[in-house]
Amino acid sequence: MPEFDSSSFVGFPAETTRFLRDLAKNNAKPWFDAHRREYEDYWVAPAKEFVVAAGEALRELAPVEAQPKVNGSIFRVNRDVRFSTDKRPYKDHLDFWFWEGERNAAVSGFYLRITADGVGIGAGAHSFDKDRLAAYRGAVIDPKSGKTLRDAVSEVEQAKFDVLGEHYKGLPRGFDTDDEFVGRMLRHSALWVGEDQPAPKVLGSKRFVSWAMTRWSKMEPLHRWLVDTLQ
Numbered sequence: 001m002p003e004f005d006s007s008s009f010v011g012f013p014a015e016t017t018r019f020l021r022d023l024a025k026n027n028a029k030p031w032f033d034a035h036r037r038e039y040e041d042y043w044v045a046p047a048k049e050f051v052v053a054a055g056e057a058l059r060e061l062a063p064v065e066a067q068p069k070v071n072g073s074i075f076r077v078n079r080d081v082r083f084s085t086d087k088r089p090y091k092d093h094l095d096f097w098f099w100e101g102e103r104n105a106a107v108s109g110f111y112l113r114i115t116a117d118g119v120g121i122g123a124g125a126h127s128f129d130k131d132r133l134a135a136y137r138g139a140v141i142d143p144k145s146g147k148t149l150r151d152a153v154s155e156v157e158q159a160k161f162d163v164l165g166e167h168y169k170g171l172p173r174g175f176d177t178d179d180e181f182v183g184r185m186l187r188h189s190a191l192w193v194g195e196d197q198p199a200p201k202v203l204g205s206k207r208f209v210s211w212a213m214t215r216w217s218k219m220e221p222l223h224r225w226l227v228d229t230l231q
Contacts, residue, residue: 008049008052008053009046009049009050009052009053009206009209010049010205010206011046011202011203011204011205011206011207011208012046012050012114012203012204012208013042013046013204014204015038015041015042016042016043016046016094016114017114017115017116017117017199017203018042018116019035019038019039019042019043020043020092020093020094020114020115020116021092021116022035023035023090023092024092024116027088027089027090027092028089029089032089032090039077043077043094044070044074047068047074047094047096048068048069048074049068050096050208050209051066051067051068051072051073051074051096051098052066052068053206053209054066054096054098054112054209054212054213055068055073055098057209057210057212057213058098058110058213058216061213061216061217061220062100062110062220062223062224062227063100064098064099064100064109064110065098065099065100065101065103066098073096073097073098074094074095074096075091075094075095075096075097077090077091077094078090078091079091092115092116093113093114093115093116094113094114094115095111095112095113096111096112096113097109097110097111098110098111100227100231101227101231105231106231107125107132107226107227107230107231108123108124108125108192108222108223108226108227108230108231109123109124109223110122110123110216110219110223111123111194112212114199114203117198117199118196118197118198118199119196119197119198119199119200119203120194120195120196121194121195121212121215121216122192122193122194122195122219123192123193123194123216123219123220123222123223124164124165124190124191124192124193124194124219124222124223124226125165125190125191125192125226125230126165126190126192127189127190128189128190128191132230133189135229135230136188136191136229136230137172137175137186139229139230140182140185140186141175141177141182141186145225145229146182148225148229149185149225149229150181151221152221152222152224152225153181153185153222155218155221156193156218156219156221156222159218159219161193161194161195161215161218161219162193162194162195163191163192163193163222164190164191164192164193164194165188165189165190165191165192166184166187166188167187167188167189167190168186168187168188168189169187170187171183171186171187172186191222191226192222193219193222194219195215
């Protein structure tokens, strides 16, 4: 995987993870308002620069949308607490998403999460709605798309990543198979690949884009199958 350079993105400074750690300890509006400058300088600003750089690199893999704004490729820091018993107002992590086509209709994307202690990275669909789940199951048992899925999963697993999303203990009603792979895929309610690990040393340098791309490129076959088959 080649090194990707950017004239603007130089990595996430140490202040980014420090802000996330402090926010987790002081998750309240008065504290956040008093530290809004740190939020703008160490959360928003480097996040926008990362989206630009990562989007440029990712487009060598897929025609993704990379919108360098909050509620674009950058998830908002505010939590939706309307239906949650957890009333903490802010997320203590920084999330990114890169997708193809219309955002609301996208079935898959490349994602990244930065926490105070580590990084999560992956690709795929974390959930299927009712219609997408039905389409997914049909594609699993279809000889052509099922073979393509088998190849994609094999490629991702050979790269030492786990394919996730298996939810059900048994086969869905109306399905029957002796094929172990098909049975396994039919027990999924989502389909993605990802990993969590301690923050890499390159998080604070422009080489972080290349670090992410090395992983996203190995996860791409699953993303490609989802988009080509279900979107």
